[in-house]
Amino acid sequence: MCPSSEDAKFLLDVFGIRGPLDCLVGEPSRRRHAAAVRCHLCANDLPAGSLIPVPSPLADMQLYICSPEFTFVQIAASSSCEDAIYCGMALCSDFRLEPVAQGGVVFRERGDSALTKRPRIEAFLDGIGPVRGSEKARRALRYVADDARSPRECSLGMLLSLPSRNGGFDLGRLSFNRAFATIDGIDRYGRRKSKNRIPDILLEATSRSGERRVVAVDYDSFSTHAGDPKMLLDMHRRNDLATVRGLPHFALTSADANNFEYLCSLAEQIRKVLGRPMRPALRTSVDSHESRRILMEARYRRYVLWRRFVIPPFDDVVDGIIGGDRW
Numbered sequence: 001m002c003p004s005s006e007d008a009k010f011l012l013d014v015f016g017i018r019g020p021l022d023c024l025v026g027e028p029s030r031r032r033h034a035a036a037v038r039c040h041l042c043a044n045d046l047p048a049g050s051l052i053p054v055p056s057p058l059a060d061m062q063l064y065i066c067s068p069e070f071t072f073v074q075i076a077a078s079s080s081c082e083d084a085i086y087c088g089m090a091l092c093s094d095f096r097l098e099p100v101a102q103g104g105v106v107f108r109e110r111g112d113s114a115l116t117k118r119p120r121i122e123a124f125l126d127g128i129g130p131v132r133g134s135e136k137a138r139r140a141l142r143y144v145a146d147d148a149r150s151p152r153e154c155s156l157g158m159l160l161s162l163p164s165r166n167g168g169f170d171l172g173r174l175s176f177n178r179a180f181a182t183i184d185g186i187d188r189y190g191r192r193k194s195k196n197r198i199p200d201i202l203l204e205a206t207s208r209s210g211e212r213r214v215v216a217v218d219y220d221s222f223s224t225h226a227g228d229p230k231m232l233l234d235m236h237r238r239n240d241l242a243t244v245r246g247l248p249h250f251a252l253t254s255a256d257a258n259n260f261e262y263l264c265s266l267a268e269q270i271r272k273v274l275g276r277p278m279r280p281a282l283r284t285s286v287d288s289h290e291s292r293r294i295l296m297e298a299r300y301r302r303y304v305l306w307r308r309f310v311i312p313p314f315d316d317v318v319d320g321i322i323g324g325d326r327w
Contacts, residue, residue, distance in 0.1 A: 002023045002031060002032035002039045003023065003032075003058075004034065007058060008020070008034065008037045011057070011058070014057050022038050023037060042131070044129070046070070046128065050070045052065050067116075067124075068091045068115040068116035068120075069116055069124035072091060072141075073137045075321065077133025077136070081136060081140050081166065082158070082167060082305060084136060086154055086158060088121065088140060088141060089144055089145060089148050089157070090151065090318075092114055092117050092121075092146045092147070093114060093146075093147070093154065094107060095150055104315055105314055114147070117146050118145070121141055122141060125138055125141070143158070145176050147175075147177045148176045148177070149177055152257060153176055155310040157176065158305065159263065159306055159309070159310060160174070160270070161173070163279070164279045166305070167304055167305030168305065171270050173205065176200065176201060177198045177199070178199070178202050180196065180197055180247065199249065201216070202217075207274060207275025208276075211275065213273070213274045214247055214248075215248050215274055217249075217251070217252060218249070219252045219253075220252065220253055250269070252266070257310055258310075260303060263310075279298070280295075282295075
């Protein structure tokens with residue numbers, strides 16, 4: 001049975017959740033209509049581990065939360081494919097919520113692992129079968145990448161990599177924070193030294209000539225203050241990555257990310273470096289009425305995705321997805 005409105009408000013306050021409280025019930029008769037509660041019916045048999053018990057502050061009520069993998073399916077069932085992709089990247093990320101931190105998130109240190117990973121979500125979908133949201137979850141999971149270290153990495157990665165129909169620039173396969181060996185000078189014996197550097201975003205594609213190409217993109221949110229230690233470290237990282245043969249490298253600041261026209265220009269530069277064909281594909285001359293209409297619609301979808309995911313703070317994006325406005 002869903003909790004009463006009073007119990008739901010109490011639980012929301014105890015756990016610091018912005019309401020209403022979403023609850024799963026196994027039978028229609030267990031639903032409850034209340035301002036602070038949203039009931040969802042799930043009559044399917046669930047794989048082991050789908051629900052995780054948590055301590056309950058209410059003596060007469062046992063509480064369970066959805067596992068990260070089941071949460072992904074629930075989000076896909078009630079949201080757009082793009083919403084599910086964004087949440088999937090957050091669930092598989094190396095950042096976590098921290099209300100007192102700048103931006104509301106922090107990087108997960110050693111021993112604090114991601115909530116889940118893409119292979120675990122895929123395995124869960126294989127086990128849960130055809131339930132509400134599972135088909136859309138599978139479609140969304142194709143574009144989810146593990147190991148993002150900030151919400152901005154998630155949203156910029158989506159914008160650069162998603163197909164045009166989903167509002168992206170369709171620049172290639174996305175991955176986050178992959179290590180590359182870079183040249184680090186010469187040791188006392190004249191041997192070349194190396195060290196690992198990790199670009200934020202990596203885009204891989206096959207050019208029109210069949211050549212595999214890779215582009216690295218770094219997001220530097222702190223580059224506005226000259227002499228900032230973080231800025232200097234990022235400058236060193238960019239210089240190190242320049243030693244990796246065949247790895248063109250681009251850098252983005254927070255001001256760049258907030259400028260849609262600049263992002264469009266940058267995406268075009270990356271497309272040319274990767275040797276990717278223009279997306280969406282055009283059947284007629286680029287100057288024809290049909291082609292202009294297609295390109296205008298694609299540009300609008302990209303603008304909507306940018307406004308929806310890149311510009312707002314993480315909490316605002318998530319609130320928009322789950323409909324978390326106060327009752």
